[in-house]
Amino acid sequence: MSEVAFQSDPAELRARLKSANELDPARLPRLSHxxxxxTEEMAARxxxxxxxxxxxxxxxxxxxxxxxxxxEAVAAMLIAPLLSNRFTKPSFVLADRKLVELVLxxxxxxxxxxxxxxxxTPSAFDQHFVRLFFAxxxxxxxxxxxxxxxxxxxxxxxxxxxxxAETLGEEPETYFLxxxxxxxxxxxxxxxxxxxxxxxxxxxxxxxxxxxxxxIDSDEAxxxxxxxxxxxxxxxxxxxxxxxxxxxxxxxxxxxxxxxELDVGLTSLIPLECEDRPMFRAKVGRxxxxxx
Numbered sequence: 001m002s003e004v005a006f007q008s009d010p011a012e013l014r015a016r017l018k019s020a021n022e023l024d025p026a027r028l029p030r031l032s033h034x035x036x037x038x039t040e041e042m043a044a045r046x047x048x049x050x051x052x053x054x055x056x057x058x059x060x061x062x063x064x065x066x067x068x069x070x071x072e073a074v075a076a077m078l079i080a081p082l083l084s085n086r087f088t089k090p091s092f093v094l095a096d097r098k099l100v101e102l103v104l105x106x107x108x109x110x111x112x113x114x115x116x117x118x119x120x121t122p123s124a125f126d127q128h129f130v131r132l133f134f135a136x137x138x139x140x141x142x143x144x145x146x147x148x149x150x151x152x153x154x155x156x157x158x159x160x161x162x163x164x165a166e167t168l169g170e171e172p173e174t175y176f177l178x179x180x181x182x183x184x185x186x187x188x189x190x191x192x193x194x195x196x197x198x199x200x201x202x203x204x205x206x207x208x209x210x211x212x213x214x215x216i217d218s219d220e221a222x223x224x225x226x227x228x229x230x231x232x233x234x235x236x237x238x239x240x241x242x243x244x245x246x247x248x249x250x251x252x253x254x255x256x257x258x259x260x261e262l263d264v265g266l267t268s269l270i271p272l273e274c275e276d277r278p279m280f281r282a283k284v285g286r287x288x289x290x291x292x
Contacts, residue, residue, distance in 0.1 A: 014136050016271065021143075024199060025061040025176065028207040029046060034144050035061060035178065040138040042180075047079065051109035052184065054102065059179040059190070063197065066172035067094065069161040078122065078130065081140075081156035081167050083196065090167055091194045093134060093155065098189035100126050103133045112184050127158060136194060148203045178198055237274050239282065265290075 025031055033192045039058040046056070067074045078099065082091040096119040105112035107129050122130065140155035145151070159167070175194035182189050202206065264270065269281040285292050 014035070022178075023063065023201060023204060023207075025039060025063065030209050031061065032209045034148075034207075038140055038144040038178075039180065041144055044135055045140055046106075049132065049136070052106040055183045057181045057183065060182055061176050061179065063174060064177050064194075065174055066168050067163040067164065067187065071161070075161045077161075078158060078284060079161060079164050080134075080158045081164060082158060083154045084151050084199075086151040087196055087199055089169060089196065090156070091173075091196050092168070093137075093191070093193050094162055095130070095191035096189040097122070098187060099133075099191050100130055101181060102184045102187060102189050103129050106184055109131075109272045110186050114187060117189070118188050122158070137191075148206050149199075151199075157176055172197055192222075202222045212285040234272055237272060240271050240273055241284075242270070 001016050036057050039056055041093060043054075043056045046054070067079070069075070075093070076097065077091075078095040078097055084091070084095050097120060098121050100122045101112045101117035104126060120126070134155050138155065142151060156167075165172075174197040176197060177192050177194045179190060179192045182191065242264045244262060245261070246260070266284050269283060271278045272280040272282050
């Protein structure tokens with residue numbers, strides 16, 4: 001019998017290995033769980049500093065290269081390097097300029113101006129509040145991702161797209177871009193925080209796991225309250241000595257003083273019914289002049 005050799009194309013093999021090594025946010029169940037927790041924690045921490053109402057919504061996470069400095073949309077955004085003791089190279093944050101107006105309006109407790117939201121050039125005063133906002137974004141990121149890895153984040157000065165490209169270097173990394181949106185009234189402003197792929201890759205197994213559901217502890221006070229309320233309920237209990245079927249022809253012949261013979265005796269077990277449901281069987285006894 002002749003031997004058959006199966007050979008794979010080296011290029012195809014490399015492509016398969018590369019595909020297996022890729023991190024896809026859609027295939028990381030715990031990552032989605034962490035992002036939801038991050039959004040909730042972020043909104044709670046920002047509310048501690050504000051007087052106005054707002055909403056922060058998590059949009060999605062994408063794996064993307066560094067921002068293109070020639071992209072006009074990127075050039076029009078607020079940009080700042082993101083630094084960490086666990087990153088080999090800096091990362092970045094991006095925000096629509098409308099975020100400046102929304103942050104100030106929320107922090108100062110006044111309605112945002114649609115006109116200013118579109119045209120505002122952030123001053124040093126404005127940047128102070130935006131940095132305060134992103135401090136909460138970074139603080140909550142470190143807290144939520146703590147089970148995966150311990151790390152600190154800090155924000156550099158706001159820069160242009162070209163300056164960010166220079167900071168990231170000639171061979172920038174690939175990034176996990178976490179996209180959020182802040183809404184105040186009818187005005188919304190997207191913002192993003194990028195974490196390097198090289199930082200998340202070693203934690204693939206953790207991020208691929210299924211998040212554990214929190215245990216549900218019984219509320220003893222509620223339980224005792226229900227028991228006490230149930231103990232005070234009024235229930236109808238009756239003893240049924242016997243149930244006997246009698247044809248209508250016999251009923252028609254009933255006369256005063258007639259006797260109906262039962263199929264039980266005083267020594268038989270009779271059912272006790274609670275709310276018309278049989279529950280126990282008991283014996284007939286006497287208490288003074290009464291049967292019980």
